[in-house]
Amino acid sequence: MTYKAPLNDMLFDIRHLAHIEQIAQIPGFEDAGFDTAQAVLQECAKFTEGVLAPLNWEGDKNPSSWKDGVVTTTPGFKEAFRQYAEGGWQGLQHPADYGGQGLPKTIGAACGEMLNSANMSFALCPMLTDGTIEALITAGSDALKAVYLEKLVSGQWTGTMNLTEPQAGSDLAAVRSRAEPQEGGNYKVFGTKIFITYGEHDMAENIVHLVLARVTGAPEGVKGISLFVVPKFMVNADGTLGARNDVHCVSIEHKLGIKASPTAVLQFGDHGGAVGYLVGEENRGLEYMFIMMNAARYAVGVQGIAIAERAYQKAVTFARDRVQSRPVDGSVKASVSIIHHPDVKRMLMTMRAYTEGCRAMATVAAAAYDAVHHHPDAEVRKQNLAFYEFMVPLVKGYSTEMSQEVTSLGVQVHGGMGFIEETGAAQYYRDAKILTIYEGTTAIQANDLVGRKTARDGGQTAKGIAAQIQATEAALINNGSADAVAVAKRLKAAREAFVEVVEFVAANTKANPNAVFAGSVPYLMLAGNVVAGWQMARALLIAQEELAQGTDAAFMQAKITTARFYADHLLTKAPGMRDSIVEGADSINALVLDAF
Incomplete structure (x- = not known):
């Protein structure tokens, strides 16, 4: 079964629940009304249905591989990413000042759902890049913005976030990676980071790592953590790529799900120190990283909705085709497709209701985000900020836990065939599990x-x-x-x-x-x-x-x-x-x- 973007439901939410025409009254969003939303979503559906969805099962069977420090992604991913970048999708909701399209999050979130429904392993790369862009726009110096933002927004380069270490998972106070100041204002970064999504890959010519580390002599605990840009390749004064920086992928993980997405162990500074550039001020790194994390937490909630939608579509298709048993009411003497049976209807309706409810919640939250960041009235911004910040843990927490139940029901609808990998139902169940864990359990x-x-x-x-x-x-x-x-x-x-x-x-x-x-x-x-x-x-x-x-x-x-x-x-x-x-x-x- 191929993926079909639920455009009608997305556009219903955008028009009637998020009030896109009101968002289009906000300065800067004048061209982002319902007609624009519809046109963008239709184009996104063509790309996700036609290019990304067919690669999803291939990525599960033939995941990313590591050899001698080099990571090779699933066949087809590199070409698909080039099409993604050339289509302008990476810059969809980023500022026009850096080459983006400056569209509201209300539209961007719907496109993000399609991307993740079609191929969640692929979608993680642009998702992390979005967070990198947001952090640099918010806290980066003009010099850092000039070097990195246009290339990230265009999709020519990709971004990562490097928080976790072997001894420091959710407890970032335990971060040990260190940064030593150098003459000229740069730093040398040393340490090991684990669970780095797309920390190494072959889909873009450079990777921009955002890395948490302690400057020598910094206070203990979370108050002594700084944030650094550490590029895979150094960038010359004319914007071309220079020498390889001292950051290397020493392995990638073998995982339960999202197998095509390379989860890297990165080693910084084994050969003299990785060159890093301070983002903002020393010892404020966690504050800046939370900009990325809030963006990523919302996006992971959308991933939950996306994988639930994909599982629902597959279950409905199977239930229409699978003939098994006569109706309980005796209305027909022959066996019927299982979608006629009340308990199968109950499971499908549960999947559908959860998915639509969470999509509506996330869409309304996105509209609040747009008001927070762009509305001219300070009081409107304040009210929407309180609402949006309350919603982020709900979108992330509830939507991802929901996806566990929905993808499990998807396997159940398939019965024994759901336990067989070839049907594909199990992949959604396995892929969904990470969503309740990463970017904060x-x-x-x-x-x-x-x-x-x-x-x-x-x-x-x-x-x-x-x-x-x-x-x-x-x-x-x-x-x-x-x-x-x-x-x-x-x-x-x-x-x-x-x-x-x-x-x-x-x-x-x-x-x-x-x-x-x-x-x-x-x-x-x-x-x-x-x-x-x-x-x-x-x-x-x-x-x-x-x-x-x-x-x-x-x-x-x-x-x-x-x-x-x-x-x-x-x-x-x-x-x-x-x-x-x-x-x-x-x-x-x-x-x-x-x-x-």
């Missing part, structure tokens, strides 16, 4: 949601979102249709559960941290569920209006049905989750360690 996203996003402001941002949800409930009641009223009932119960948990977190994070953090991931999952369900409720209201006007009746009716399913089968989990979070901490912390 689900627990780290939950810690962020608890500490920075809820406890810090006493739950005010969360309660502000709850107030918006309550307004949607009122609109559903006023609508009066059976579906709207039913969804309002479910949404109200979910919102009330959410608010109770927010109050529990705000009141107890300092006083009883073990109790709060015992339920931190369930809180994240509850919040994600409620916000995605809220977006589906908004979508239902819009779909009913469009249906009444005779617009795309089949799509709008399916949207209404999917929103109703989300409310009946997914939002209904919220009150039970509230109970486990608010009342269940003691049983998590009670067992003595020796008893485990």
